[in-house]
Amino acid sequence: MTTTIKQLSIFIENKSGTLIKVLDLFSKAKIQIIASTIADTQDYGIYRVLCSAPCEAFTILKENGINVQLTDVLAIAIENEPGKAAIAINALSEAGVNILYMYSFLWQGRGVLVMRTDKSEKAMEVIAEKDMNLLSENDFKI
């Protein structure tokens, strides 16, 4: 079954001390961060987080006045071998799917490509056709 997973997108000021405020909230709620990445401009950054309980984290962050959004992203599992990411991206590219952003990490021995695309439905079709493995939230339960 193909599906998307929930990622937290957190708007933070590009200034020292702002990330700690967010991480403390995760820590207090005992929510584990599985993967995260920061993209920044001179003024602000977007901190993107995959975690063990995205909906709960969203509520907590929101209650604490943090600018946060739940975003649907795709998590593609690939073999942890050279060239595998290229194959996956190539398939999407040929189908005319553009990647808005992407980051990757290792999860239980496999590589995971997390991405937001401009055509989510189309991307999922391609992934199913090419027999690639799309991870669901259950795959990240700890």
Add this chain to the structure above:
Amino acid sequence: MSNIFPNDNCPFFNEKMETMTRAEIETLQLKRLQATVRHCMNSSFYKKRFQEAGIAPEDIKSLDDLKRIPFTTKQDLRDTYPFGMASVPLRECTRLHSSSGTTGTPTVILHTQKDLEEWAAQVARNLWMVGLRPDDVFQNSSGYGMFTGGLGFQYGAERMGMLTVPAAAGNSVRQIKFITDFGTTALHAVPSYVTRLYEVMRSMDIDPRRDTKLKVLAIGAEPHSEEQRRRIEEMMGVKAYNSFGMSEMCGPGVGFECQEQNGLHFWEDYYIVEIVNPETLEPVPDGEIGELVLTSLCREAMPLLRYRTRDLTRVLGRSCPCGRNHVRLDRMRGRSDDMMVLRGVNIFPIQIEKILMTFTELASNYLITLTTDKENDNMTVEVELEELFTDDFHRLQELTKRIQRALKDEILLTPVVKLLPKGTLPVSEGKAVRVVDKRTVYQ
């Protein structure tokens, strides 16, 4: 008809008025104040004001009695818009100038023909004072139209016999062509524009010292520091004199530096100068900073009594090696209200706020920071995001650009816009701090 000028070697344009002793100044002021107050009773506004305050023109027996007259404010001008403060019938008026009115109701200042002549005479006096003579070529690179810096300097420069070039603002290459082709010796512009002209000159391989005849600059209409003036003098190879004006009193000409460059002489045959504490409205001692309050003594169409200028300054002295005993005031140190003056443009925070609030993506907290980068004043507007509606950078940057464009349409300057997470900006108890002025001019 021809104007009569003094000899070129006379340092004074109007020697009698410029060289009065303090006692002579005060005698003249009392006489003119009494006449002005009587004349003001033709204005429905002042008639009512005096009745409410329980005073009559006859009560003004000494200059000290000025204190009994209530202050006039910008709000009074707005409330009586357009012609409610006139002290003469409209058919006797020949010109009006108006503020842009971006903050709501605009204000109107009326002039009779005599007012315009007196105004020109004040500007002429100033330009003569800094050494300009009928042989000089004066280029006015100031905005014309409703802004008094255009016509004010035009008529004043003509009045003292100079060849006057109404170049108006903008188009630097054309300005520089005028300067070189016409042999311009004196230029009036806002200080930041002089810097701009210099940059363009350099790119055209023109050295102002070598390739132009410039010797005097009149700079004003935007706050600038002593350091900035020195830098302008250094790069252009000229003397730069600080000019003070405000449309409520006429326009430019109210105060001007002499060749000593040690404060602006405010012409006390035309105005009574008071410096008051903006909170208590009590006079402050000489040397102490307070709000400048002006009473016009020669205006016909719309004299203003004890007008609160909101400009902060201090008295430096009442004598000067140049031979003029008219009060010398320090360069303006800021404002007692929240008006910002940026590159010659008057801006109120409420204008920024009004635009920001039209964006539903934004929260209500914002902060305006003014800084000086090299010689240019810059504005940064920081504003908080209400909801993170996207995690796409492009859409956030597109929002920033839309805010910037909307602000530019309102204030005519392009500020730097920074989006911030909600809760980032300081929340002050009581009155919110909306403007932080870090410009070097006030240091």
